Amino acid sequence: MLKHQETSIPQHRKVYEILRSHITGGVFGEGDFLPSENELCTVHHVTRPTVRKALDRLTNEGYIVRHQGKGSIVKGSPKGVGILSMTGTTSAIGQDNLTTTIIIKPEIRTWNNAFNFPLTKSEIESGCVYIERLRLVNGKPVFYDITMIPNVNLPRFTSRNFENKSLFDILRKHYHVEVRGGEQQLLAIVADEKMKGYFNVGQGHPILQLNRKIETNRAGFYIYSQVFCNTDEYVLYGTF
Amino acid sequence: MLKHQETSIPQHRKVYEILRSHITGGVFGEGDFLPSENELCTVHHVTRPTVRKALDRLTNEGYIVRHQGKGSIVKGSPKGVGILSMTGTTSAIGQDNLTTTIIIKPEIRTWNNAFNFPLTKSEIESGCVYIERLRLVNGKPVFYDITMIPNVNLPRFTSRNFENKSLFDILRKHYHVEVRGGEQQLLAIVADEKMKGYFNVGQGHPILQLNRKIETNRAGFYIYSQVFCNTDEYVLYGTF
């Protein structure tokens, strides 16, 4: 048997990625049984502890539930992994009805802080890529977000098209940047003049505000994001 | 060597519980190095895969971070495990400055639904324990929460004292009910007359509202909770 050539990506991670893509891609639907651990072993040419490590992660992230004696059942793509616990607004809603309007195209800016989160000297010196977007669910503006990303080692980033695409998917696919976790602040505010225009709401309308500092697999590389939500029709939903 | 007598609680879970309590209890402080995996093996009389499984869970839950070649470093009790991702307000703030006023003492009520979450026939028939509390941070009212718990197999529950205690700690210690996860809705509203009184705020003040359905280790046993937060001075903070 061959050790692990190619890329040095761990086997359990490969198996995880494959199964994950099969779940999100619809190969396995909600309620379906995954192949048994032993079957997955033979298919992917690994042993059971390796398969189990992949399944452990899928379980932790809410993609599957396992039952002793029965098997692993697909729970579906964890909807709430969206805005409240992991990635971005795209996965929070489900890509179907979400459209995006770019208000400020990605541009290089200088910065001194990011939504109350302090920056390192290195981050300040690098400058940032600044983006403002308005996200519409079924044509109704629901999210208005500002994203700031340190301008380091992201070739051709500002020239990419972000319409109707998940920022995190782009970072994942093209730059191998993966979201690891992060911290966030939540608060309720009233809409200011700008918000009133974007969301088409009246005076004193309540708005949900999130300030987020998002960790990635690149050491010291954080993404900063501020999201304003009109929760009139669409509340934020999450699992934990 | 003895197999696994006593309780049939897995070894990796025991090790996890011990290390977790040592971190939350202050035996290991933030930045401290945990004993190496091999040391933990000898101390707890288990093998490395078992220790690693315990450390995996601590890593996932944010108690520690691990660095290849260096060791496992204590990150501290995950603050945000509080209101946004796991337990209750107590752990979200840190028990120090939080005081609690009971507005409606635990009482048995009938119910038909719980904050938009549908109830099973069994849950409706059981009735619920209903509690309303106002939580003050440094003397300032910040949280107002309503909790509803199915009235099944919780002896002497209504006669317990909940002042300045974490509801989840009581459930954990006295009834072996552990929070596993859950789902929640977040939205921004304006304070109604009741809220204005509780929080001592004026007309049109924005309030953060959470509706939560919390899963436990008891199959089919869910805790329902509605929390209103005045985020004027104290924003909600969480990690993920």
Next chain:
DNA sequence: ACTATTTACTTGTAAATACAAGTGAAATAA
């Protein structure tokens, strides 16, 4: 026909073993 048991699956737990790879300090060579 019905019940109890067996049997063949499934996931869960645990150990023993081996090597890869990152870290940092001590030993060594320049």
Next chain:
DNA sequence: TTATTTCACTTGTATTTACAAGTAAATAGT
């Protein structure tokens, strides 16, 4: 003294082996 190498220690990955325990269908007994 300084720079380099070595070495001991850490966590990361992976296999092999074994048994426990839950599930459900097939089977045998009544």
